[in-house]
Amino acid sequence: MVNLTLKQFRYFDALAVHGHFGRAADVSGISQPALSMQIKELEDSLGSQLFERSARQVRLTAFGEDLAPRVRDILRSVDEVEDLARQSQNTLTGRLRIGVIPTIAPYLLPSFLGHLTHTYPTLDVHVRETQTQTLIEELTHGRLDAAIVALPVSEPTLEEVTIFEEDFVLVRPVADSDAPVPNAADLAKMQLLLLEEGHCFRDQALAFCSLRSSLPRESMDGSSLSTLVQLVGAGIGVTLIPRMAIGVETQSANVAVASFKGAQPKRTIGMVWRKTSPLAEQYREIVSILEQASKTVR
Amino acid sequence: MVNLTLKQFRYFDALAVHGHFGRAADVSGISQPALSMQIKELEDSLGSQLFERSARQVRLTAFGEDLAPRVRDILRSVDEVEDLARQSQNTLTGRLRIGVIPTIAPYLLPSFLGHLTHTYPTLDVHVRETQTQTLIEELTHGRLDAAIVALPVSEPTLEEVTIFEEDFVLVRPVADSDAPVPNAADLAKMQLLLLEEGHCFRDQALAFCSLRSSLPRESMDGSSLSTLVQLVGAGIGVTLIPRMAIGVETQSANVAVASFKGAQPKRTIGMVWRKTSPLAEQYREIVSILEQASKTVR
């Protein structure tokens, strides 16, 4: 049995409606013999006649009448598929799984997600917050669509785009706030509190002090910037935080914030996605939304 | 935009399931390039990419994932259409509009409809009871599928098939039951009660007596055999009824039934349908059901 085709269904529907081969063919934009042949083909495929042809009328058989509503249903569903395609042509729809590192998420996400869901109301955003390494692994394996991390990532399969640059500020006890701001070399000799291993921000801070990340340090590592700032407030040491975190983290603690003189420690925040992703265009739009969002927290 | 095809949907579904062009092509019984091309065609038609191809994996895009269940729905509906066709291959299904003349309907239908719906449980039978002329008109115009009438009908567009032959019996008052049975010539001189104009049975009875149907007769015409028999019971005259009607009509009346001697008055009951109908085969089966049914009332 030859396969049924949507074309046959369309012709069948037209003929069922018009009851006239010539007119149905006209409406379908083909010649009458073409329609006759496709109807015949359909009838052969189904093994039953669909129309009864007499000199004056073309009538649906009982079976044809059974079929007609089903065929219309199918054609309508196909049209819906086309509509859906047209609709989601340029807008992001459906599920978007986005990863964010912990030293960005709490500061950037509130504003970002607001902008994002406003721009793409039909978007179903899933956020995953974990360290860069995990995000990249999940991204390359297709369990995430994009990630917001510190650049560079240097994965050959990933595309990376810069969102903004952000410098780090010193957080020290209020008591020390009148002391001169230490430079990188000074900092290396101070009690510098850092995030635990695996956070890129830890590496970036250490790099500023020209220290090796892998060296074992004192056990005062914290699991979040918030914890670190609280420790600083308790007079245990000093730390660095990204400028974006100032508002959220230093309000409630007894700490002072200071910018460094000269060469600034900083990081580049960007978004990455698989080079193979067909949504590159949309991701770039998301990047510009992120730029907007970042301005509200800087 | 080129048209979508069920073929593309089938390939899309296979690829969505297998996530691998080669295997999906195998399953679909085509070569891998053929599948690649159809998927590309589908993506072009819809204006959006459906799969993300990387070296190791073929993944549905968000849009593709939206699409997949819809496409499966459509394919399932198409399969249902095929099932429906297979199922109604040789059995009569759906609506059957059948006409019956009034001098057959009450006697034959009860048994016939029982057999019919037993044989074709999914058949939705509509019965129309009216005179031959109307039935034939409705039949030729497609408002009926078949009719049970007295033959011949002699409509060139209709096929007619005999079901059985049935003779007519005399109905007279019980008081006359000892008198000899009149012959056709005697009958012409008696007070013969008949159905009103338009009933073929009237014409057949008159033909037996060698009388012209169109001649105006006394106003004692009745609208149903039942009425005629009641009139006979009241001593107003005699009448003819088809043998099939004896059981139903003569039980409750004070009448006697007698068969004619020699040449029997009779009629041929048959079924007719449009020669163009594709259901001729099934109608012949119905005829044999009617033969069965008629035996139970003869």
Add this chain to the structure above:
DNA sequence: ATTAACCATAAGATATACTTATCGTTACAA
């Protein structure tokens, strides 16, 4: 660095779908 896996592309072959021209039947009118 080589190989294997895998999807895309190219070129040619085959199958499908369409066109125009024409036939055969039916219904209606002269």
Add this chain to the structure above:
DNA sequence: TTGTAACGATAAGTATATCTTATGGTTAAT
């Protein structure tokens, strides 16, 4: 009854789709 118009089926040729095999290019693993 005969001619005629309407209409669907059929035939023959052409265009278009679709498939095949062969091959290319990219990626990831040995």
